[in-house]
Amino acid sequence: MNNAANRAYIAVEWIAKFAYINLLWISFSLIGLVILGFFPATISMFTVIRKWLMGDTGIPIFRTFWTTYKSEFIRSNGLGLLIVVVAGLIVLDLVFMKNLGNSFISVIQIPLYIIMFVTVMTMFYLFPVYVHYELKLAQMIKNAFLMMLINPLENLTMIAGIVAVFFVVKFIPGLGFFFGGSLTAAIIMATCYPVFEKMEKKRRTSL
Numbered sequence: 389m390n391n392a393a394n395r396a397y398i399a400v401e402w403i404a405k406f407a408y409i410n411l412l413w414i415s416f417s418l419i420g421l422v423i424l425g426f427f428p429a430t431i432s433m434f435t436v437i438r439k440w441l442m443g444d445t446g447i448p449i450f451r452t453f454w455t456t457y458k459s460e461f462i463r464s465n466g467l468g469l470l471i472v473v474v475a476g477l478i479v480l481d482l483v484f485m486k487n488l489g490n491s492f493i494s495v496i497q498i499p500l501y502i503i504m505f506v507t508v509m510t511m512f513y514l515f516p517v518y519v520h521y522e523l524k525l526a527q528m529i530k531n532a533f534l535m536m537l538i539n540p541l542e543n544l545t546m547i548a549g550i551v552a553v554f555f556v557v558k559f560i561p562g563l564g565f566f567f568g569g570s571l572t573a574a575i576i577m578a579t580c581y582p583v584f585e586k587m588e589k590k591r592r593t594s595l
Contacts, residue, residue: 410570427468432456516580549575
């Protein structure tokens with residue numbers, strides 16, 4: 389009975405933690421007027437989740453979040469600007485293909501969709517790479533791209549998890565407010581973290 393009560397307590401505690409980090413993410417995105425707040429808040433959320441995955445589950449959540457938000461505000465918005473530009477180009481490509489004739493679009497749509505898919509998956513890896521390594525932007529993009537390229541099973545796991553969260557939030561919209569961002573970030577970070585450990589192990593054995 390005590391074991392069941394302990395498990396229930398732990399489950400409730402983690403549900404509360406994920407709801408709290410999601411509310412912090414939304415709040416600090418709004419504090420930065422979304423445009424300037426979204427990416428620092430997202431990086432802060434990934435930082436907290438990374439520490440949880442590393443076993444540091446007792447960290448002060450708000451202090452860790454706020455410290456990261458302040459210290460990474462400018463740098464994370466630099467990454468955010470790049471992501472916004474790339475996302476804009478993807479949208480323009482989609483509009484471009486929609487307005488083309490069917491005979492021409494069939495020739496170019498497959499390569500374009502592949503490029504878009506690779507780009508989006510690379511962007512998913514960018515956030516974990518950002519919080520796990522101290523890298524310059526170009527190195528960050530290169531590492532995220534290579535990790536995405538050599539880990540197809542992890543890519544599928546990540547996509548399946550994100551799609552699952554999407555459908556849950558779609559059918560129960562209220563959950564999105566409390567868990568949409570934090571669960572998505574946890575899925576992405578939890579998928580990438582074993583990749584980081586595997587790469588670090590290979591690096592150590594090669595020395």
